[in-house]
Amino acid sequence: MNKILITGAGGYIGSVAISLLLAKGYMVIAVDNFSTGYRAPLDLLKEKYPDTLKIYEVDLRGFFSNIFKENSIDIVLHYAAACSVNESMQKPEHYFSNNTCATQRLLHTMLDHNVKNIVFSSTCAVYGEAGYVPIDENHPTKPANPYGESKLMSENIIRWYGKLSGLNYVILRYFNVCGATDDGTIGDSKHPSPHLMQNAVRGALGIEPFNLTCGKFDTADGTPIRDYVNIVDLNEAHILAVEHLLSGKESQIINLGTGTGNSVMEIVQEVEAITGKKIGVKLGEVRKGEPEKLIASIEKAQKVLGWKPTHTLQDSVQSLVDWYTKHPQGWE
Numbered sequence: 634m635n636k637i638l639i640t641g642a643g644g645y646i647g648s649v650a651i652s653l654l655l656a657k658g659y660m661v662i663a664v665d666n667f668s669t670g671y672r673a674p675l676d677l678l679k680e681k682y683p684d685t686l687k688i689y690e691v692d693l694r695g696f697f698s699n700i701f702k703e704n705s706i707d708i709v710l711h712y713a714a715a716c717s718v719n720e721s722m723q724k725p726e727h728y729f730s731n732n733t734c735a736t737q738r739l740l741h742t743m744l745d746h747n748v749k750n751i752v753f754s755s756t757c758a759v760y761g762e763a764g765y766v767p768i769d770e771n772h773p774t775k776p777a778n779p780y781g782e783s784k785l786m787s788e789n790i791i792r793w794y795g796k797l798s799g800l801n802y803v804i805l806r807y808f809n810v811c812g813a814t815d816d817g818t819i820g821d822s823k824h825p826s827p828h829l830m831q832n833a834v835r836g837a838l839g840i841e842p843f844n845l846t847c848g849k850f851d852t853a854d855g856t857p858i859r860d861y862v863n864i865v866d867l868n869e870a871h872i873l874a875v876e877h878l879l880s881g882k883e884s885q886i887i888n889l890g891t892g893t894g895n896s897v898m899e900i901v902q903e904v905e906a907i908t909g910k911k912i913g914v915k916l917g918e919v920r921k922g923e924p925e926k927l928i929a930s931i932e933k934a935q936k937v938l939g940w941k942p943t944h945t946l947q948d949s950v951q952s953l954v955d956w957y958t959k960h961p962q963g964w965e
Contacts, residue, residue, distance in 0.1 A: 634685075635879060638662040638706045638748075640693060640739065641713030643670025645821045646754065646810060650710060650868040651675070652819055655682040657872065662704050665713070666692040671964040674819050693735035701746035708750035708875055709743060711736065714784070717827055718758065721780035732783035733790070740794050749799055750878040751791065752871055755806045757860075757888070757927065759785040767930040770806070770886050788886070795884050803874035808860035808890035808929045810867055812944065817955025820864075822963025830861065830900055834953040837908040840961045845912065847897050848919030855916055856897035858926040860890035863944035863952075873938040890929025891942050903950050 637654060641647040642663035647670070651661050655678060663675055667690060679686050687704070691697045693713060700706075714732045715721070721728045736753075743751065758781030759774045776782040794800040811830040813820030821831045824841065836843020849855045870889050877885070901912050934940045 634658065634660050635707045636660040636662060636704055637708055637710055637875065638664060638700070638704070639710045639712065640664050641670060641711075641754075642688070643667055643672060643675055644712060645823070646864060646867065647712040648674040648678075648819050649814055649864050650712065650871055651678055651686070652814060653865070653868050653872060655685055658685075660685045661687070662700065662706060663688045664691055664693075664697070664700065666690065669715070669823075671822055673964040677818070693739050694730065698742055698745065701742060701748065706746070706748050708752065708878060709739070709748060710752045710871060710875070711739060712754045714754065716756070716780060718778050718780050721778050721783070725779035728779045728783040729786070732780075733786045736787040737790050740790065740800065744794070744798055744800065750801045752874045752878070753787065753791055753802060753804045755784045755788055755804050756781060757806050757808045757890075757929065759788065759806060763924050763927055766926045767892060767928045768888065769930040770888055770933055801878050802884045803877060804886040805870065805874060806886065806888050807867065808862055808888070808927065810864055811861045811953070812863040812865065812949035813952040813956035815865060815948075815952055817952050817959060820953060820956035820960070820963070822960075822965065824963060829859075829897065830904070830949060831953060833901055833904045833912055834908070834950065834957055837904050837910040837912060838954070838957055838961070840957060843912065844915070845897070845901065846915045846917050848923055849916040850919065850925045852896055852925060854896050854898040856914075857923065858894045858896045858928065860892070860894045860928045861900065861946065861949065862890050862942060863949045866942040866944050870934060870938060870940045873940050877938060885933075885937055887934050887937060888929040888931060889934060890931055892929060892931040894926065894928040895946060899946070903946050907947070907950050907954055
C-alpha cells in the first residue's frame with residue numbers, strides 16, 4: 634500500500650483529494666496547520682477509514698521531520714498555500730513565506746528522508762496576462778500578482794531540485810476550480826469564496842447576498858469566459874500524476890482545465906436553472922488587465938496522464954447546491 638503525505642489536508646481541494654485517495658485504497662498522511670483549513674472533514678474521513686488515515690497538525694515553516702521518520706512516505710501531494718490574488722497584493726510577505734519558503738522547507742525535509750516524488754498544486758496565475766488562448770504549458774510565465782509569483786518561484790525551486798537532487802515531480806497548473814464531492818459531503822468552506830460558482834450558489838440559496846458586476850466584453854453574452862474545472866476531475870488528475878511518478882515516468886508540467894470554458898453569464902444561468910432563483914448581473918467597465926478569455930489547453934494532460942474531465946457544469950452546480958444545503962456556513 635503506497636503512503637501519500639498530503640499538505641493542506643484540511644483545505645477545500647486537499648480534503649476532497651483525501652476522500653478519493655482513501656476510497657482507492659491509499660494510505661494517507663494528512664498534514665495541515667488548520668489556520669485556514671478545517672479539521673472536520675478529516676475527522677469525518679477518519680471515522681470511515683480509521684486504519685488508513687493519519688492526521689498531523691503542523692506548520693510547514695516549522696519542524697515536521699518526525700512525520701517522515703514515523704511514516705515510510707512514497708510521495709507528497711503539496712496542496713498547502715494561501716491562494717487569494719487580492720490578499721496577495723495587500724500581504725505579499727505572507728504569500729512568499731507561506732507559499733514559497735514553506736515549499737522549499739518541505740522539499741529539503743523530503744530529500745533528507747529520501748522521498749523524491751512530489752505532485753505540486755500550482756496555478757494558471759503563473760502565466761499572467763494571456764498572450765493567446767487556449768493557454769498551453771509553453772505560454773510565457775509573467776505573473777501579475779504576488780500569488781502567481783509565489784507559485785512560479787516554488788515551481789522553479791522544484792525544477793532545480795529535480796535537476797540537482799533527483800527530485801521527480803508533476804506540477805499541475807489549475808484554472809478555475811468548482812464543485813464539491815459528487816454526494817455533496819465535502820466542499821468549499823470559505824465565505825465569501827474566491828470562486829464565482831460557489832458564491833453564486835450561496836447567493837441563490839439565500840445564505841448571503843450576492844450581486845454580480847463584471848466588465849462588458851466582446852463575447853456572445855458580453856461577459857468574460859473562464860475555464861471551470863470540477864474539483865473531483867481535478868483530483869482524479871492528481872491521482873493519475875501520483876501513479877505517473879510511482880511508475881517511474883519523467884517529470885512534467887501540466888495544465889488542468891476543461892479546454893472549453895464558460896462565460897460568467899452561463900455560470901449564473903446554470904445556478905438559476907438548478908435553484909430556481911434569479912441572480913442580479915450588472916455589466917460595467919472592464920477592469921484594467923482583466924482578460925476576455927482564459928481557457929486551458931489540456932492536450933498534454935490527455936496525452937501524458939490519460940486524463941479528461943467528465944463532470945458537466947450542471948454536475949458542479951448541483952454538487953455545490955447539495956453541499957451548501959447541508960453546510961450553509963461550510964464546516965464552521
